[in-house]
Amino acid sequence: MCVCSKKIKYYCLPVVLFLVILALSLAVYADPGPSDKNSLGAMVTLTGGADGRKALDAQKPAVQESSRPLKEKFDKKTSHTVSPDIIRNFQKTIAEKASRSGAAGKKGGITHAQYKNLRSLIDSNSGGTDVRTHFNRNNGTPIFIKTGKNNSRKSARNTGTSLSSAKTQAEKFLTDNRDLLRLSDPTAEMVMKKEWKDDLGSKHFRYQQTHKGIPLWGREVMVHLDANDSVFLFQGRYEPTPEERTEITPEITADEALDAAKKHLRLTHPDVTATETALVIYTASDGKKTLAYQLDISPRFNQRWLYFIDAKNGSLLHRINNIQNELVTGSGFDLHDAPRTFNTWYENGTYYLLDPSLPLDEGPPYSPVPMENFGNTYILDAAQGDSELYPITSSSPDSGWDPAGISAAYHTRRVHDYYRNTFGRNGIDDENMNYMVVLHLLRDYPGAFWNGKFVCLGDGDRRKFSSLATGLDVIAHEIQHGVTQFTANLIYENQSGALNEAYSDIFACMIDRDDWTVGEDVTLQSPYYLRSLVNPALGVSSLPTKMSEYRNLPNTEDGDNGGVHINMGIPARAAYLVAEGLSAEGLGSSIGRDKTEQIFYRALTTYLQASSQFLDARYATIQAAEDLHGAGSPEVGAVQAAWDAVEVYDGNIGTPIDQNPTSTDIVGGQDMMVYLSPAPYEGMYDLYVQTIPSPFTGYDPRLDSRDLNYEFVRKTRPSAVTFSDGSTGLFYVGIDYNLYGVLLDDPDNRDYKQKITDSGDIWSFAMSPDGRYFAYTSTAPNDNNIYVGDLDTEEMTEYPAVPFSDLPPGYDDVINTILYVDSLMFDYTGKTIVFDALNCLSTPDNPCTEDEDSGHRYWSVGFLNLSDGSFDYPFPNQRPDVDIEYPCFAYNNNFVIALDVIDRSVPGSVSTGTWTLNWQNQTEQFVVDPNFNVYGEMFSGAPTFWGDDDYITVQALLGNETLAYRVPIDASWKGDPASAELLNDYEVILPVMHRTGVRNLNAEIQVSASSLDFGTVEPGYVSTREVTLTNTGNQDIDISDIVISGASEFSHNGTNTLLPRDASMNIRVTFSPARAGGTTSATLIITSDADVPQTNISLTGTSAYTAAIQTSASSLDFGTVEPGNVSAREVTLTNIGDRDIDISDIVISGASEFSHNGTNILLPRDASMNIRVTFSPEQAGKTSSATLIITSDAGVSQTNISLTGTSADSNGGSGGCFIGTAVW
Structure with a gap:
């Protein structure tokens, strides 16, 4: 019991009540014990294996002694025996990337100078408020400025003005709006890349952004003028003028950069060179600019890499796999038995499958056999290899030909004829570049790809797909990649890469026009086509059909370069809707293929740029439709409706413009380090708290409170929480596996050292920062649950930890490798837990048993979302010879975590490192190696963030002692090991940083209207209203559901999304009555994790009697x-x-x-x-x-x-x- 003195009476009551409630909660909801082990479905054996997965090494990794205590036994009735194919390679062993600039500045927003310039532009524009803009939230530059209507279509015959005079006007626009564009000297920074006048009389100027003569990679702008030389559109994905200190002088040579890239690719052959090398300024996703060598490397014809090497130190900044392929699996062998006629080249008694008249037919023939001339079509044979190419030949012009070669030649000509007849295009590059198609790539290879120079096709595996040369749309898809390369040159990653893939499918269906599927002539498995533009969810793989289904994948090879082959379904379906789908699905009026292909082609060749996103594609196709058919035309309406249907909205409609999570406000207070220190007895520890002064000048023993524990502590992370009354409590697990608490206001008073449980079954424990939730795991060896208690509702929930599975939803055969969860930590909101777990992977030769050395055992990390009980894993395909452990959230956000990586992949050695992982921009940064010794040992830093997120504290191994160091963290979350500082002169085990301030969080959604009245509407007509949701709190809000309850005449376009703090989103609601007469009502219901979880907006509308x-x-x-x-x-x-x-x-x-x-x-x-x-x-x-x-x-x-x-x-x-x- 607590005896309150005058000094402490104001703090005693709430903490004691808290401890009592916590004790009662744990007593009531104690672990059910080993008898419940089979009810959890924790482990199910998947018989028969799974196709396409790589095997584990037959050799078991060397056993290493763990640096942390393990549960005594792994007790299961049956062990896991799974196919060795079940494990795919670890997504990517965390690798250090370029650091972020420490002075990146505040994101988003429009500056005062921009605002003044924009007002001036509006005032000077004849269209007045018709000026439309859209800004890049990451750097504040405009990506879209539309100053008025394009008059070119009305004045198509007015072609008297020259490009030179139009260029003067374009440069004047850039100069006059330098403040709006955030460019110091636009005419110097923007270098003309291409200029042309189209058939409508419009002039177009594409500029490459440079800094002191060096191009910024992927950063371009375009200025478009109508036939009267009036600027009607500006587009750009570029950077504000770089700082003067941006380095422009390389410290290594291009050859040294090539050596660095070759080393990264593990290439040793001296003949491998870069086909293109350029000095560029590379802009990372966080805005940092680095002088780099850009190298285009093709070590084999089926490989093409784009490398960016730091020109200062030779480190890798970024690389892109520039092979634009289908990644398809295939089967089938025979081709269509159809007669074809085709051109051949006869020379020295041999006929070659070579057409010197395609794409360039320039009269008298010349010898094309050495492949040194341009304007020809070559069909070549890889002979089931990947290095040597051979001509396809015959001794007779009418027999002895390879059927695959005939199909490839026939399809190539059809593709060429389409582009020539439809757009007047002269081949892939519009300058008669050779067509080259390589057949029989590798043995049973099921893929097709464009390697930057030619098309490569495999023969398929004769089970699921036939020879890829069979498909006209397959070859059309790959050649379109080449057309894209020589026009917009869409970067092959994330949304721009998905647009690249979508364009290939769109034009594959424009060329092979009898349906809206791709691969129907080569696919032998259900549904007998590879992809469908009508419904991308119905292909061999289910793809998203709209933005609410968009999959945010990492920009890695395992992440499909950010989902280029996955999210492509969204813009591809938009094209189908424009052409036919709006009419077919009752969504509006489509305009047919003929008009659609012209609009999308013009958008690609005139408006899209290397870094264009889906929103840019919407703007580009709308502008192209306006150019061709006029503003307000049905064609423009169809394009707008199609993009709306796939939820790529104009500006901020249906979803916030920026869905990136944000940090909350930093809380004030005193920083302290809670830690364990070895007791005189092995395996036992004492609890300590060290107060950290600001500024920190070194260890002061007077600020180190010792022996705070009631019972010796077991080696698991302690937990700290500061309550709303300002008092701070500490919690730890004793060696008797019970939970204990201590109040720091009077630690010497034994009444403030509470034994909270006596069940003896607590393995690990954590408390949420607001003191509402607690989580623990049990000592039962077979228990992989996380138990979470809510002290407000006194409810307890158990969450069985289920690992990542790539099986389709609804499959029960998920292989649970998780034995149990150990370390637990909450995020600052108390809504998400990050944890690590011990896994055991069985293979036929090494199954998991009760023996601790059995199976392949490794530590992994995961997240538990308490809002919906879902689990997420940042490394779902982790290698079993790498341990990832002791994760923790940043102090003020929940999109950055720190973790430890122990790599045991090299027999006989161990490498260790503490890293940060930023979910917002998919970057990882190295912090420090916690093993300060020169020899390798398994050791974890157990990282923990400071209250300002400017330091990370780690435990470091030095000699035989474990010491605590703080490592500075820059704005990119990268550590500076050279500036690490020792925090304590004594041994420190599992430190946890805590700030004693009280964080006041609020999550509030403010709506622009509590009700929407649609007035009187006649049946068949539509009335539209918009409501704006604004996050006025100081934390992000997850909107999990938006529905309309009531009359079916109402509909909305809102999507489930993250609504960052200070962000807004508009939801468009429509009322379309079906019958005349009567008033209809409904309720728009927005469900979220805001403080008030449900927001209701009433809807009313009246159906008028028709009068016509x-x-x-x-x-x-x-x-x-x-x-x-x-x-x-x-x-x-x-x-x-x-x-x-x-x-x-x-x-x-x-x-x-x-x-x-x-x-x-x-x-x-x-x-x-x-x-x-x-x-x-x-x-x-x-x-x-x-x-x-x-x-x-x-x-x-x-x-x-x-x-x-x-x-x-x-x-x-x-x-x-x-x-x-x-x-x-």
């Missing part, structure tokens, strides 16, 4: 009438609505020679009335026109009928008149 007038004619022509005579016509008005219509006015606007006999009247439903109109000219030889205007309360309030008549010359013609009779 149908006329018998939209125009009346009275012919030729002599002056003084009268000609009469009649028009019939019919009420086709479902209510009466009040006709309030009937007038004629225009020439006075026209008159009518209509009167204002109530026109009942289904009734008709005739209006007699007469034309009586007064002057000879004159044509007159006017408009008959009927005003009513119909849905369309004004009905217009045009009137025309001509007065005859006075020198001839007979008189006469036509008398019309009105019918009432």
Whole structure:
């Protein structure tokens, strides 16, 4: 019991209550014990293995003594025996990358100078507020400025202005808007890359961004002018003017850079060179700019790498696998038995499968056999290898040909003819580059790819796919990669890479036009095509169909370069919708393939750039549609509707522009280090707390509180929490496996050293920073649960740790390699737990048993999301000879973690390192090697962040002692080991940093309206409203569901997403009544993890009775009438609505020679009335026109009928008149 003194009475009550509730919670929800081991479904053997997975080494890794305590026994009734193919290579052993600049500055936002410049641009623009902009949130530069309508289409014949005069205007635009563009000297920094005038009279200028003459890789802008030399569009993915200190002088040579790249590729052959080498400035995802050598390396014809080597020290900054392939598995062997005719080349008694007339047919033939000339088509044979190429030949022009070669030649010509006839394109590069197709690549190779110079095709594996040369759309897909390379040159990673792949599928379906599938002629497995643009989810692999299904994958080889072959389904489906899908699916009006291909081709060749994203593709295709068909045309509407349907919205519609997580506010308070120190007895520790002054000048023993524990502590991380009243409690697991707590306000008082449990089954423990949640694991050897308690609701939940599986949803055969979870830590919100777990992987020759040395054992890390109980793993395909352990969150965000990596892959040696992993930009940074000894040992740093996230504390092994050091962390989360500082003169085990301040978190969604009224809408019409959600709290909010409850006439376009702090998103809600009459209501419900988890917005709309007038004619022509005579016509008005219509006015606007006999009247439903109109000219030889205007309360309030008549010359013609009779 607690006896409160005056000094501590204000702090005693809440903490003691907390300890009592915690004790009760743990007692009530104690571990069920070993008898429950089979109810968890923790481990299921997958019989039969799985295709396509790489085997483990047959040799078991050398056994290393663990640096942490393990549970005594692994007790299971049955062991796991799985196929050795089950484990794929570890995604990527964490590798150090370039550090982020420490002065990256605040992201996003528009500066005051930009705002002033933008206001000036708006004021000077004839379109006024028609100026539209969209900014890059990462660096504040505009990616899209539309200043008005493009007049080129109306002035297509106005081609008098020259490119030089237009160029002057383009450069003037850049100079006049330098503040808006954030460029110091635009004309110096932007170097002309390409300029051209199109058939519509528009002029286009593409600029490469440079700094002091050195190009910034992938950074371009474009300025577009109409036929009158007025700028109508600016586009750009570029950087603000780099700082003056940006290095431009290399310290290594290009040859040294090539050596570094070859070393990374493990190439030793001296003949391997870079086909292209350039000095560039490489911009990392965090904005840091580094002088680099860009090298294009193709060690084999089926390999093409783009390397960026730091020009200062030769380190690797980035690399891209530039082989643009299908990554398809295939089967099949025979080709279609169809007769074809094709060109060959005959020389020295041999016929070659070579066409010297394609793509360049320039008259007299010349010898193309040495492949030194351009303008030819070569079909070559790799002979099931990957290094030597052979011509395909025959001794007769009419027999002995390779059927695969004939198919390839036939398809290549069809592809060429399509581009030539549809767009006037002269081959892949538009300059008659050779077509080269390589067949029979490797043995049973199921892939096809473009390697930057030619197409490579395998023969398939004769089980799932036939020879890839069979498919016209396959070859079209690969050649389109070449067309993309020589136009927009979309970078082959993330969204730009997915656009690259999507364009290849789009034009494959434009060339092979009889369907909207790709690979239907080569696919032998269900559904008998590789991909579908109609529904990308239905192909051999299920792909996303819209942005709410977008898969954020790492930009690694294992992550498919950020999902280029996965997320491609989104823009590919958009193209299908434009062409046919809007009409077919009732989403709008499509425009056909002919118009769609012109729009998408123009977007690719005129507007898209290397780094273009999906949003850029939307803008580019809309602009192309406006160029070709005019602003506001049905074609533009179709493009807009298609992108809306796949949820790539204009600006911030349906999802926030930037969904990157953010850091919360730093909390003030005193930093302290809670740690263990060895007790006099082996395996036992004491609990210590060291207060860290600011600034830290060295260890002060007076600030080190010792022996705070009630019981000796077992070797597991302690936990600390500061409560809302300002008091701080510590929690630890004793050697008796019970939980203990101590209050720091009076640590010498035994009443503040509480034994919280007496069940003796606590293995590890953690407390959330706000003191609401706790988590623990049990000592049961077979228990892989994480137990989480909520002290507010007094509820307990168990979460069985289930590892990553790449099996489709719904499969139960998930192989659970996790034996148990150990270290636990909460994020700053208390909603996510990061943990490490011991895994055991069985193989036929080494199954997991009770023996601790059995199987392949390794530590992995994972996340538990308490909002939905889901698990996530940053390294789902981890190698079993690498341990990843002791993870912890940054102090002020939940997208950066620190962790330890122990690499045992090299027999007889161990390498160790502490790293940070940034989920926001998919980067890893090295912090420090916690093993300060020169020889390798298994040792973990057990990293922990400081309160400002500017340091990481690690335990470091020096000699036989474990000491605590703090390592500075820069803005890129990279450590500076050289500046590490010793924190304590004595041994420190498992340190945990804690700041004693109280963090006040709030997660609030503010809505722009609590209700939306759609007014009165006629059936068949649509009314639209928007509501804006704004995160006004100080932490990110996860929106998990958006639904409409109530009438089906309402719909919305909102998507589940992360809503960062200070960010907003617009949700578009539509009301489309099906029947006339009545008021309809519903509720828009937004569910999130905000403090108020459900936000409701009421919706109301009224369905009007329809009121419509149908006329018998939209125009009346009275012919030729002599002056003084009268000609009469009649028009019939019919009420086709479902209510009466009040006709309030009937007038004629225009020439006075026209008159009518209509009167204002109530026109009942289904009734008709005739209006007699007469034309009586007064002057000879004159044509007159006017408009008959009927005003009513119909849905369309004004009905217009045009009137025309001509007065005859006075020198001839007979008189006469036509008398019309009105019918009432």
